[in-house]
Amino acid sequence: MDVRDAIRNALSSALGRVGVSLTKEDVPLEHTADFAHGDYATGVALKYAKGAGMSPRELAEKVVAGLGAIDGVEKIEVAGAGFINFFLLPQALADSIERARADNAEEKWGANKINGGKKIMVEYTDPNPFKEFHIGHLMSNAIGESLARLLEFSGTNVLRANYQGDVGLHVAKTIWGKLQKTEASWGEAYVYGSEQYESNKEAIGAVNKLVYEKSDEKINTLYKDGRAESLEHFETLYKTLGTKFDHYFFESETGPLGVTLVRAHPEVFDDSEGATVFRGEKFGLHTRVFITSQGLPTYEAKDLGLAEAKKEKAPFDTSITVTASEQNDYFSVVLKALELVHPEWQGQFEHVSHGMMRFAEGKMSSRKGNVVTGESLLAELTEVARSRAKESRAEDTDTLAEQVAVAAVKYQVLKQQARKDIIFNREQALSLEGDSGPYLQYAHARACAVVEKAKAEGVEAKVNENAEPQELARLLHRFPEVVERAARERESRHVTTYILTLAGAFNRWYANEQIVDGSPEAPHKVALTDAVRATLKNGLWLLGIPSPDKM
RNA sequence: CCCCGCGUAGCUCAAAGGAUUAGAGCAGUCCCGUCCUAAGGGAAAGACUCCAGGUUCGAGUCCUGGCGCGGGGACCA
Numbered sequence: 001m002d003v004r005d006a007i008r009n010a011l012s013s014a015l016g017r018v019g020v021s022l023t024k025e026d027v028p029l030e031h032t033a034d035f036a037h038g039d040y041a042t043g044v045a046l047k048y049a050k051g052a053g054m055s056p057r058e059l060a061e062k063v064v065a066g067l068g069a070i071d072g073v074e075k076i077e078v079a080g081a082g083f084i085n086f087f088l089l090p091q092a093l094a095d096s097i098e099r100a101r102a103d104n105a106e107e108k109w110g111a112n113k114i115n116g117g118k119k120i121m122v123e124y125t126d127p128n129p130f131k132e133f134h135i136g137h138l139m140s141n142a143i144g145e146s147l148a149r150l151l152e153f154s155g156t157n158v159l160r161a162n163y164q165g166d167v168g169l170h171v172a173k174t175i176w177g178k179l180q181k182t183e184a185s186w187g188e189a190y191v192y193g194s195e196q197y198e199s200n201k202e203a204i205g206a207v208n209k210l211v212y213e214k215s216d217e218k219i220n221t222l223y224k225d226g227r228a229e230s231l232e233h234f235e236t237l238y239k240t241l242g243t244k245f246d247h248y249f250f251e252s253e254t255g256p257l258g259v260t261l262v263r264a265h266p267e268v269f270d271d272s273e274g275a276t277v278f279r280g281e282k283f284g285l286h287t288r289v290f291i292t293s294q295g296l297p298t299y300e301a302k303d304l305g306l307a308e309a310k311k312e313k314a315p316f317d318t319s320i321t322v323t324a325s326e327q328n329d330y331f332s333v334v335l336k337a338l339e340l341v342h343p344e345w346q347g348q349f350e351h352v353s354h355g356m357m358r359f360a361e362g363k364m365s366s367r368k369g370n371v372v373t374g375e376s377l378l379a380e381l382t383e384v385a386r387s388r389a390k391e392s393r394a395e396d397t398d399t400l401a402e403q404v405a406v407a408a409v410k411y412q413v414l415k416q417q418a419r420k421d422i423i424f425n426r427e428q429a430l431s432l433e434g435d436s437g438p439y440l441q442y443a444h445a446r447a448c449a450v451v452e453k454a455k456a457e458g459v460e461a462k463v464n465e466n467a468e469p470q471e472l473a474r475l476l477h478r479f480p481e482v483v484e485r486a487a488r489e490r491e492s493r494h495v496t497t498y499i500l501t502l503a504g505a506f507n508r509w510y511a512n513e514q515i516v517d518g519s520p521e522a523p524h525k526v527a528l529t530d531a532v533r534a535t536l537k538n539g540l541w542l543l544g545i546p547s548p549d550k551m
Numbered sequence: 552c553c554c555c556g557c558g559u560a561g562c563u564c565a566a567a568g569g570a571u572u573a574g575a576g577c578a579g580u581c582c583c584g585u586c587c588u589a590a591g592g593g594a595a596a597g598a599c600u601c602c603a604g605g606u607u608c609g610a611g612u613c614c615u616g617g618c619g620c621g622g623g624g625a626c627c628a
Contacts, residue, residue: 030567033574043569046608056608080570081608128628169627275626286554289626299628328555329623355556356622388590404590416564420557421621428563428577432590435564435576442590453587485567497565500575511583511592529587551590 003072003092004029004481007040011084014066018059020048031481035474038077038085045082056082087469088477094465096477100531101461103538108153110538112484116155121310122148124322125243128165129230130174132187133237135424136324136357138374142413143354144322145243145544146492153542154487159314163249163306163321166227168299172208173197175222179207186226187373205294212255212296237375240402241410242544249309255297257305261341262290262297268340280333288333303334304341307349318348325353325419352490355421377429381405384430385438393550403546407437414543415496435500437545440536443503445551446510447533454516454526461530462523472509472528475502479535483542492543499539506532 005024012024022044032041045060052059060078067076072092077085103109124144127137148158165171173193174186181192197204210216211223238245262269262276269276274293278300280286290301297305310319321331331351339346385404386397394400412429413422432438454461467473479498486494506529515525540547 028567028569030569032570033566034570037570041570043609046569050608083570165628272625277625284554286624288624292626294626296626298626323628324622325556326622327628330628332555353556358621385590392590393588412563417557420564423563425563425577431577433577434590436590438590439576442588446588446591450587457587493565497575500565504575507591508593510587511589514586516587551588 003070003088004040006071007073007086010067010070011042011044011063014063014068015044015048017066018062019052020044031478032085035471037079037083038075038087039474039477040086040088042084043082045078045084049082060084088474090467090469091465093469093473093477094463094467096479097463097473097527097531100476100479100534101527103534108538109534110479110483110542111153111155112480112487113155114484114487115151117157118155118318119157119159119314119316120151121159121161121247121314121316121319122151122322123161123163123249123310123320124148125238125245126163126165126323127234128168128170129227129234130166130171130186131190131230133234133374134357135372135374135377138241138377138409139354139357139413139422140322140324141238141241141243142410142544143418143492145241146410146414146495146542147320147322147352147490149542149544150483150487150490150492150495153483159247159316160243160245161247161249161310161319162245163254164231164251165299166250167211167252167255169204169208171211171223172204174226175211175219176200176204176207178222178226186229209294209296237378240378241406242546247310247313249306249313251299251302254302254305254309257308258297258301258303259291259305261304261308262301265341268337278333278337280336283336285333285336286329288330290337300330300334300337304338307338307342307345311345316348318350320350320352322352322354324356325421326356327351328353352418354418357422357424359424372424377409378402378405381408381430385432388432389551394548395550400548400551403548404432404438404441404551407441407540407545408432409437410543410545411437411440411496414492415500416493418491418493440499440503440540440545441547442551443506444533444536444540444547445549447506447529447536448549450510450515450529451526451533454522454529457516459516459518459522459526461527463527464521464524467521467524471505472502472532475505476528476531476535479539486542495539495542499536499543502532502535502539506536 008024008027008029011027012022015022029040029042032038045063046056049056049059060082064076064078064084072089073086074089075087079085100109122144125137125141127133148160152158174190177189177193210219214220269278275289276291277287277289288300289298291297335349382401382405385401389397389401482494482498486492515529516522537547
């Protein structure tokens with residue numbers, strides 16, 4: 001049992017003895033904001049003082065008196081208005097340092113078992129062939145990949161899935177555009193087709209139908225080429241971003257499945273003006289079209305088909321779809337319809353949404369052509385990073401520049417609450433300093449360098465069990481708990497915020513302290529540095545950010 | 552008109568209902584020219600946490616009502 005559980009246990013029983021009944025899980029115990037207040041603190045005494053008929057401090061004293069000795073805890077004090085603070089023993093902190101340093105593939109430092117043994121499919125990124133991979137997809141990828149890793153760190157078998165819209169109106173617009181302007185790139189063809197859509201609805205609608213029916217040779221060829229080119233291109237981006245998908249799904253396959261499914265459930269769907277719709281109002285939602293009056297599946301029907309395709313391809317306990325929040329209401333409707341046609345899968349499909357990438361001036365839209373594409377941003381960042389990388393110790397400066405660029409982008413996305421929109425700020429996106437991904441990478445590389453130097457000078461890392469508790473060690477101890485919380489809440493930012501704090505503490509310490517200094521404390525300091533290195537490494541991994549050893 | 556989300560330094564974000572000073576970074580001012588990596592460290596400055604009520608021992612955080620911004624609301628995704 002770890003220290004935190006031991007404290008919770010002790011508190012629960014001590015509280016019981018003074019008439020406050022709280023289960024171990026319900027005992028509020030938090031990390032202190034200030035180490036002067038110890039490592040853990042609880043405000044239970046303040047909360048239950050009134051009911052217990054005594055002052056908060058009085059109750060706190062009574063609780064403390066009933067706590068007895070707790071494994072790993074050195075000191076317990078009542079402070080302030082009635083807070084109970086817990087200070088960890090140097091040995092408990094030393095233990096965390098050892099565990100961090102012992103990090104290995106079987107026993108990852110910071111991992112937990114809260115989702116032990118589950119199989120979860122995570123669907124994210126979802127770019128559309130024929131359209132640009134824009135920064136919204138970059139955002140979805142960063143969030144989805146990190147979620148996948150967080151789940152893996154909590155004992156889950158994760159299946160990464162990517163669902164791509166290779167049929168639909170956007171494809172028709174692009175192909176129509178390409179037919180008009182053969183010289184245009186696919187992106188340009190899409191913009192042109194979109195611009196001209198209002199005045200050429202019928203012609204583009206006809207192309208749409210032809211794409212679905214695969215009956216026109218010329219369109220088929222164009223379609224095949226454009227699709228293949230897009231997909232191939234996306235793969236290079238996934239590689240750069242550090243994502244490897246296990247399963248790919250396409251709307252061209254889910255469409256027919258969806259149509260069949262909708263047609264098979266007339267009790268769920270209604271006919272309306274020639275289209276097949278789902279009356280969401282019955283469930284406090286809104287009506288949506290599943291099959292158009294032309295007989296084509298909309299995204300709604302395709303998503304039902306996708307559920308079946310997923311089930312078909314790989315059994316799982318839960319399937320999570322990651323998208324931007326603009327699809328929230330849409331998903332409520334689709335998931336309700338899915339529940340009605342496949343009641344046996346109830347609760348197995350979840351929608352996790354994140355905010356949208358926005359410009360200060362407003363929404364970006366590929367239809368308007370004012371998108372920042374994922375690759376142009378990455379390319380721009382890589383350029384900025386390249387000049388710096390040239391002065392670095394890295395052998396391969398091109399790779400380093402790319403790794404730094406990925407870190408910069410992902411960090412910006414993952415440092416904030418997922419549900420909030422991101423205001424895209426070019427200057428900040430291109431910044432490699434301060435509160436940024438490269439800052440974390442740099443701290444990691446620095447720690448690696450120190451450990452290397454110690455090795456070269458024959459200084460062996462050794463934890464001093466009795467070392468005075470210091471900020472770094474106390475922070476390290478929190479890592480597994482932070483990861484657990486992040487996994488539980490599905491919020492990567494907890495990890496981001498934490499490793500930023502850790503990196504900051506390390507950099508400050510580094511600036512003021514010669515680590516490999518030949519003193520008797522050197523072995524302990526090297527061990528501490530090595531533990532920081534391992535923690536930053538795993539923390540960055542959880543964010544999907546590469547952690548080069550040299551910069 | 553209805554539904555959902557968000558309003559915290561000039562800007563981008565933190566803050567588990569908790570502890571005199573609501574934390575970072577960027578931008579602007581100033582200091583440290585390297586000793587294990589300066590993509591670093593430090594100093595000063597910058598906030599009636601959108602407004603008005605309420606709940607609570609305690610509210611940036613919860614509730615109610617406004618205001619502002621974003622998203623969604625039948626054949627786009």
